[in-house]
Amino acid sequence: MEKAYLGVDIGSISTKGVVLDTDNHILASDYLWTEGDPIGATKRLARSLEKQLDASRYQIVAAGTTGSARKLVGTMLGAVVVKNEITAHAIGTTTLYPDVRTIFEIGGQDSKIILIENGVVVDYAMNTLCAAGTGSFLSSQARRLGVAVEDFGEIALQSKNPASIAARCTVFAESDLVHKAQIGYSKTDIIAGLCRAVVVNYLNNVGKGKKIVGPVVFQGGVSKNAGVRAAFEKETGLPVIVDPNGHLMGAYGVAILARRSGHEAPFNADVADMEFVTRASNCGQCANNCERILVYRDGKLIDAWGNRCERGAIRIP
Numbered sequence: 001m002e003k004a005y006l007g008v009d010i011g012s013i014s015t016k017g018v019v020l021d022t023d024n025h026i027l028a029s030d031y032l033w034t035e036g037d038p039i040g041a042t043k044r045l046a047r048s049l050e051k052q053l054d055a056s057r058y059q060i061v062a063a064g065t066t067g068s069a070r071k072l073v074g075t076m077l078g079a080v081v082v083k084n085e086i087t088a089h090a091i092g093t094t095t096l097y098p099d100v101r102t103i104f105e106i107g108g109q110d111s112k113i114i115l116i117e118n119g120v121v122v123d124y125a126m127n128t129l130c131a132a133g134t135g136s137f138l139s140s141q142a143r144r145l146g147v148a149v150e151d152f153g154e155i156a157l158q159s160k161n162p163a164s165i166a167a168r169c170t171v172f173a174e175s176d177l178v179h180k181a182q183i184g185y186s187k188t189d190i191i192a193g194l195c196r197a198v199v200v201n202y203l204n205n206v207g208k209g210k211k212i213v214g215p216v217v218f219q220g221g222v223s224k225n226a227g228v229r230a231a232f233e234k235e236t237g238l239p240v241i242v243d244p245n246g247h248l249m250g251a252y253g254v255a256i257l258a259r260r261s262g263h264e265a266p267f268n269a270d271v272a273d274m275e276f277v278t279r280a281s282n283c284g285q286c287a288n289n290c291e292r293i294l295v296y297r298d299g300k301l302i303d304a305w306g307n308r309c310e311r312g313a314i315r316i317p
Contacts, residue, residue, distance in 0.1 A: 004053065006063040006267055007255025008045065009088065009248070010034065010073045013108025013136065014221060015041040016251040017049055019060060024095060024256060028052035029248055031221075038069035039276045042076055046272040060267035064088075064258035066250050075295050075303040076276055080263040083254055090114055090121045092253025093217050096243060101213040104232065104240070105249075106202065106222035109136050113206050115213075127206050138222065141177060141194050145187060149225075156192040156227025163193030195227035199235050214238045219246035274298055283312035 004027055009016040012034060019028040030048040034041045053060075064081035065074040066088035074082040093103050094116065103114040115123040142149035156162075163185045166176040180190055203212075216238050222228055223246045232240045245252065275298050283290045292306035292314060304314040 001059045002057055003061045004058040005255045005259040006049070006060045006077070007088075007251040007253065007258065008042065008063065008065045008067070008073055008077065008079075009085070009250035009254065010038050010041065010065065010067040010069040011107060011109070012036075012068055015045055015067075016248050017045045018245075018248050018251045018255055019049055019053055019058070020252070020255045020259065021058070022259070024252075024259075026245065026248075026252070027054075027058060029245070029251075031247055034069075038072055039076065039278075042073050043272040046077075046269065050269045050272070061264040062258040062261065063265070063267050064254035064261075066254040071305065072278065072293075072295065076271060076297075077267065078265045079258070080261050080265050081254060081257045083257055085250055086112065086114060086121065086124050088250045088253035088257065089219065090116065090253065091256055092249040092251075093219065094119050095253070095256055097215060097217055097241065100215050100217050100241075102216045104202070104207075104216065104218040104223075105220040106198070106218075106228070107220040108139075111202055111206050111220070113202075113210055115210060123210065125206050125208075125210065127202075138194065138198060138225070138228075141174070144174070144177070145191065147187070147191065152191055152195065153224070153226035153228070155188055156195045156225075157230060159186075159189045159192030161189050162196055163189045165190070165193040165197040192227060195225065196231040196235075198222070198228055199231040203235060212236055212238070215241060217241045217243065217246070219243065219249045221247050223247060281314075283307055285309075285311040288312075 005020045007018050015034045016031050018026050021027055028049045030045055063077045063079045065079045066083050066085050070082050093100055101116055105112045110127055112126040139149045163180040218240045223242045229240050229242055277296045279294045281292045281294055288308050290307045290312045292304055295303045307313055
């Protein structure tokens with residue numbers, strides 16, 4: 001039986017998973033919507049990956065998790081590695097592109113920039129409050145325009161005169177979009193303008209003060225949008241690489257970290273059929289009154305976190 005490694009990147013909008021062999025080749029992968037239910041999304045992901053993997057040849061011996069719900073999902077999967085998104089994306093990208101210097105990453109609700117020198121992260125930044133430089137912004141504008149967001153990229157590339165859309169924030173951009181339509185801009189030019197607005201907002205906020213050096217790799221779900229990629233190349237004056245699996249890079253990176261850890265904890269495919277429940281519990285043992293999170297599997301407590309001192313520690317049976 002050959003060894004395989006699972007990586008899961010669970011975010012607020014999407015859940016990504018990959019299974020790698022010992023040479024970092026992808027054996028199974030999926031990208032699905034979290035739908036506000038990280039536990040349910042993880043179960044659906046587990047079922048999907050199990051169907052794709054040749055169980056007669058490969059056995060998952062270790063798992064890693066990243067993303068906003070990484071600790072919860074790590075508990076569910078018995079992960080040997082739980083890492084932040086910056087580390088996971090950097091490891092995944094430098095494995096495939098050792099010379100990369102700048103990573104642009106735009107997801108559903110967040111975005112980040114990672115600067116690398118000699119394979120090591122030297123600086124990074126993430127978006128804070130504004131959603132105008134993320135995928136959710138494009139999705140909401142696609143609904144307003146009656147166009148599938150998946151078609152935005154190819155439509156944008158047809159534009160000869162992209163509309164100038166205010167990129168300061170979502171509210172201003174939406175107002176400007178309506179104004180441009182009213183004064184006669186075509187839908188094609190408006191869509192191209194929206195793609196450029198995402199890029200301008202990203203560079204002026206997430207990339208503010210950062211020295212962008214090539215090679216540049218663009219990843220995350222929005223990297224599939226050819227219009228946004230073209231806008232990045234125009235605004236930076238640099239070629240922008242988009243890997244076919246760029247939307248899976250966080251999961252890819254954390255799967256590699258699970259393999260490199262040297263620890264093994266065989267993955268139980270039955271996780272999809274188990275019942276997981278989380279409960280909040282206020283400690284009350286001191287003035288901090290920490291809110292602790294308790295995780296139960298089939299009615300049994302398996303993990304807890306959130307306490308800031310030993311008085312709030314919960315003993316796991």
